[in-house]
Amino acid sequence: MGNNGTVWLPEGASTIAADIDWLFYFVYWTSALIMLLVVGGMVYLAYKYRRRDASDAPRPVKESKLLEISWVVIPTILVLLVFTWGFQSYLKMNVAPPNAYEIQATAFSWGWSFDYPNGASAGNELHVPVDRPVKINMSSEDVLHSFFIPAFRVKQDVLPDRYSSVWFEANQEGEYHLFCSEYCGTQHSEMVATVFVKSQSDFNAWLDEASAGEDLPLPELGERLYTQQSCNQCHSIDGSQKVGPSFQGIYDQERPLASGEAVVADDNYLRESIIEPNAKIAEGYPAAMPSYARLSEREINALVAFIKEQ
Amino acid sequence: MSSATAAQGSPAASKAGNQGASTYLNHKKTIRSWLLTLDHKRIGVLYAVTLATVFLLAGLLALAVRAELFMPGETIMSNDAYNQTFTMHGIMMVFLFIVPSIPAILGNFVLPMQLGAKDVAFPRLNLASWYVYMIGGALVVTALLVGSVDTGWTFYTPYSSSGSVSVLYMTLAIFIAGFSSIFTGINFIVTIHKMRAPGLTWNRLPLFVWGLYATSIVMVLATPVIGITMLLLFLERILQIGIFDPALGGDPILFQHFFWFYSHPAVYIMILPAFGIISELMTAFSRQRIFGYKAIALSSVAIALLGFLVWGHHMFVSGQSAISGIVFSLITYLIGIPSGIKIFNWVATMYKGSVWLQTPMLYALSFLFLFTIGGLTGIMVGVLAVDVHLHDTYFVVGHFHYVMMGGTVIALLGGMHYWWPKITGKMYNETLGKIAAILIFIGFNTTFFPQLILGAQGMPRRYANYVEEFTFLHQVSTIGSLVLAAGLFLVLGYMVYSLFRGQKAASNPWGAATLEWTMATSPPDPHNFTRTPIVTRGPYDFHLADEVFGPQHTGDGAGDGAAPEPAVPRKTETA
Ligand code: HEM
Ligand SMILES: [Cu+2]
Numbered sequence: 065m066g067n068n069g070t071v072w073l074p075e076g077a078s079t080i081a082a083d084i085d086w087l088f089y090f091v092y093w094t095s096a097l098i099m100l101l102v103v104g105g106m107v108y109l110a111y112k113y114r115r116r117d118a119s120d121a122p123r124p125v126k127e128s129k130l131l132e133i134s135w136v137v138i139p140t141i142l143v144l145l146v147f148t149w150g151f152q153s154y155l156k157m158n159v160a161p162p163n164a165y166e167i168q169a170t171a172f173s174w175g176w177s178f179d180y181p182n183g184a185s186a187g188n189e190l191h192v193p194v195d196r197p198v199k200i201n202m203s204s205e206d207v208l209h210s211f212f213i214p215a216f217r218v219k220q221d222v223l224p225d226r227y228s229s230v231w232f233e234a235n236q237e238g239e240y241h242l243f244c245s246e247y248c249g250t251q252h253s254e255m256v257a258t259v260f261v262k263s264q265s266d267f268n269a270w271l272d273e274a275s276a277g278e279d280l281p282l283p284e285l286g287e288r289l290y291t292q293q294s295c296n297q298c299h300s301i302d303g304s305q306k307v308g309p310s311f312q313g314i315y316d317q318e319r320p321l322a323s324g325e326a327v328v329a330d331d332n333y334l335r336e337s338i339i340e341p342n343a344k345i346a347e348g349y350p351a352a353m354p355s356y357a358r359l360s361e362r363e364i365n366a367l368v369a370f371i372k373e374q
Numbered sequence: 375m376s377s378a379t380a381a382q383g384s385p386a387a388s389k390a391g392n393q394g395a396s397t398y399l400n401h402k403k404t405i406r407s408w409l410l411t412l413d414h415k416r417i418g419v420l421y422a423v424t425l426a427t428v429f430l431l432a433g434l435l436a437l438a439v440r441a442e443l444f445m446p447g448e449t450i451m452s453n454d455a456y457n458q459t460f461t462m463h464g465i466m467m468v469f470l471f472i473v474p475s476i477p478a479i480l481g482n483f484v485l486p487m488q489l490g491a492k493d494v495a496f497p498r499l500n501l502a503s504w505y506v507y508m509i510g511g512a513l514v515v516t517a518l519l520v521g522s523v524d525t526g527w528t529f530y531t532p533y534s535s536s537g538s539v540s541v542l543y544m545t546l547a548i549f550i551a552g553f554s555s556i557f558t559g560i561n562f563i564v565t566i567h568k569m570r571a572p573g574l575t576w577n578r579l580p581l582f583v584w585g586l587y588a589t590s591i592v593m594v595l596a597t598p599v600i601g602i603t604m605l606l607l608f609l610e611r612i613l614q615i616g617i618f619d620p621a622l623g624g625d626p627i628l629f630q631h632f633f634w635f636y637s638h639p640a641v642y643i644m645i646l647p648a649f650g651i652i653s654e655l656m657t658a659f660s661r662q663r664i665f666g667y668k669a670i671a672l673s674s675v676a677i678a679l680l681g682f683l684v685w686g687h688h689m690f691v692s693g694q695s696a697i698s699g700i701v702f703s704l705i706t707y708l709i710g711i712p713s714g715i716k717i718f719n720w721v722a723t724m725y726k727g728s729v730w731l732q733t734p735m736l737y738a739l740s741f742l743f744l745f746t747i748g749g750l751t752g753i754m755v756g757v758l759a760v761d762v763h764l765h766d767t768y769f770v771v772g773h774f775h776y777v778m779m780g781g782t783v784i785a786l787l788g789g790m791h792y793w794w795p796k797i798t799g800k801m802y803n804e805t806l807g808k809i810a811a812i813l814i815f816i817g818f819n820t821t822f823f824p825q826l827i828l829g830a831q832g833m834p835r836r837y838a839n840y841v842e843e844f845t846f847l848h849q850v851s852t853i854g855s856l857v858l859a860a861g862l863f864l865v866l867g868y869m870v871y872s873l874f875r876g877q878k879a880a881s882n883p884w885g886a887a888t889l890e891w892t893m894a895t896s897p898p899d900p901h902n903f904t905r906t907p908i909v910t911r912g913p914y915d916f917h918l919a920d921e922v923f924g925p926q927h928t929g930d931g932a933g934d935g936a937a938p939e940p941a942v943p944r945k946t947e948t949a
């Protein structure tokens with residue numbers, strides 16, 4: 065994700081970015097100027113009128129009304145200027161064009177999944193066409209999250225009890241970060257996805273391939289979901305320890321539970337663990353797994369099939 | 375205006391020096407006499423010791439946070455440990471340190487003296503506020519013993535509704551600690567109204583008093599809101615009624631409204647007293663009247679009231695309507711302007727003054743530099759469209775540290791140095807003082823300026839881990855935090871040393887013109903003044919302050935190694 069941005073801002077890759085950057089740099093340079101005046105004035109006065117003798121007794125100075133009025137009026141004008149400009153761009157960012165391509169996003173602790181109109185879906189990868197307005201309709205499965213793509217200069221909180229949306233028009237192909245920017249717990253800083261901006265034809269090709277899930281054999285689909293749904297953040301397949309138990313060789317084994325009982329990891333148990341993870345907690349692990357009840361029947365079967373093979 | 379002296383003569387004690395005289399520090403010596411004291415000065419000292427401890431602990435947590443961020447991935451702690459560390463850092467710094475800080479330490483000590491009063495209006499309430507604060511502190515410790523809190527200091531629901539029971543103790547702690555603010559606020563308001571010395575009209579109040587007055591209004595009006603919010607959080611958990619948690623039918627956004635309805639005004643609780651201190655320092659060390667006394671005094675009160683109408687600027691991307699976003703942005707600006715004007719006023723105060731660059735003044739000038747950056751970055755995040763990009767990134771972290779640490783903490787340090795001779799009767803080492811002030815200034819900027827860039831580049835806040843490209847700036851910031859810490863430890867070191875080995879302080883080593891300097895010994899008498907001050911001039915009318923500079927000056931302010939002879943008969947004509 066090469067950064068061809070400026071010192072302050074990352075490379076802009078959406079139509080709105082240029083606007084925001086202008087505004088940012090306008091405020092920035094105005095601020096720099098004010099800062100220079102303040103610091104310059106401060107250093108000059110502190111030096112010019114430095115104390116020369118302990119008995120210095122300067123006379124009180126009469127205040128200059130003109131000076132006072134000017135430093136009330138000028139900042140007020142500047143501030144109203146940036147305010148108006150800022151809110152116009154804000155309105156633009158808030159109103160999606162009616163022809164926008166719509167994608168559904170679901171945020172959960174700790175990952176993203178995206179559903180496309182043709183049934184395709186992807187986890188932690190957002191694929192969008194270049195030069196076309198895209199509107200993301202979002203909801204959260206659990207706590208607050210926030211959808212933030214620095215390169216597009218967009219951000220919107222994702223809430224559990226209502227839909228929110230954000231739109232952008234990417235104008236440069238490439239890969240960009242998508243961060244969760246509302247604190248959401250342990251893996252908040254790992255809730256990072258990648259945005260792929262593609263030409264319309266590449267995007268179509270990707271859509272076709274992604275919706276081909278239907279004819280993929282179950283274990284292969286499961287393998288794909290394992291990364292897409294970010295199971296891999298908490299479960300390894302090589303026996304190494306993460307937040308949750310490794311999938312390696314767990315199928316058909318006795319699994320000790322936190323309640324002191326034990327249970328055989330058969331298809332039903334695996335299924336239940338995915339849909340209702342807190343029903344039975346594996347011993348020695350926190351009850352930290354989110355529910356995946358939103359996955360389709362086929363997807364759950366695919367995951368079970370995948371775990372079986374490990 | 376008359377050129378009569380402000381006070382009729384000087385306190386007898388000052389003539390003899392305060393050798394052997396009874397002072398508030400030594401007239402009773404038992405621990406009990408400290409713990410049950412009703413003396414505002416001693417309560418100020420109790421608070422100073424308590425808050426310094428809290429600041430130390432929370433500061434060490436900050437260093438741990440910075441250490442973890444030295445490299446991407448796990449550096450010294452797990453994600454969970456990181457989240458708990460920054461949460462505790464934030465909670466302690468905000469609720470237990472910065473909110474009480476200046477009012478409880480310096481306000482308690484200085485306010486009655488600047489008013490020419492013997493004590494605050496309700497000394498028992500004052501002592502109660504310290505005990506209530508300590509109970510809050512004990513609950514915070516309990517919260518840590520029974521579990522851990524990782525919600526961030528903002529406790530956003532529904533995340534905070536699901537965590538461990540510790541969250542309940544923590545919210546209770548904040549609820550209770552809030553009462554200590556309310557007690558202090560009530561006390562100050564009544565004291566300022568009722569206990570001013572003869573002749574001390576509103577127009578002659580020192581600006582530190584005006585700052586505390588505005589702060590007290592906010593404390594009394596806003597603190598109940600956070601109290602109730604925390605109580606609702608508590609009730610929701612215990613009774614399972616849906617208020618904020620969507621799983622129970624509540625609304626998480628409602629929590630944010632409640633929270634910021636307090637926490638934005640709280641920003642003014644943190645900064646207004648700092649403004650007051652800076653006004654005192656700029657005048658005393660420029661020996662010049664303040665530029666625009668009325669504007670500064672009244673705008674503090676205006677800021678305090680308008681501050682209640684801008685909470686929504688913390689919620690531009692939370693899903694509130696665009697219209698509310700726009701309204702909140704506009705009001706935010708309107709209240710930003712008076713703060714900006716104050717900066718110009720302070721700078722202009724040096725014009726044709728006699729600028730004395732002692733340590734407190736270095737802090738005042740640092741404040742002007744840092745707070746200007748804090749304010750300008752505030753304007754930046756107030757621009758709606760730009761805030762969408764900057765919200766919840768390190769830019770905001772940088773911004774509020776420039777305001778809270780660069781503003782409030784620097785002003786507190788300046789104030790502590792300024793009043794140290796009065797509080798302890800000892801001078802600190804001026805050379806070390808200057809070195810520390812410069813270290814802190816450099817360390818601060820090295821720590822927090824890179825955070826502004828990081829944020830604008832897209833680094834979200836509250837991240838235990840980050841993508842590779844942010845590494846360099848994070849490392850600079852971590853190194854800066856070590857320099858900053860070195861500066862702060864140096865201050866701790868020479869201040870403690872001065873208690874034992876410091877030179878004796880004169881009554882008025884800086885040649886300042888407010889009552890605590892002109893009318894009281896260092897350290898003061900248990901009753902502050904030996905006779906009731908009569909005020910005949912404004913607090914910064916140095917040209918009328920004959921008791922400091924005039925021929926009948928008693929000579930007591932003259933001379934100790936650190937602050938030589940400000941008080942000799944003036945060479946020039948009386949203005
Ligand atoms: C000793 C110097 C300090 C350093 C090095 C420091 C550093 C930090 C760092 C690295 C964070 C974490 C940012 C994040 O991940 O969101 C943080 C958060 C914070 N700091 Fe400081 N800090 C210092 C002093 C202060 C002071 C004096 C205050 C008092 C007002 C303060 C208030 C806060 C608050 C409110 C947060 C936010 C906590 C949260 O996000 O829940 N800090 N600080
Ligand atoms: Cu998150």
Ligand SMILES: [Cu+2]
Nearest residue numbers: 638685687688
């Ligand atoms: Cu605010």
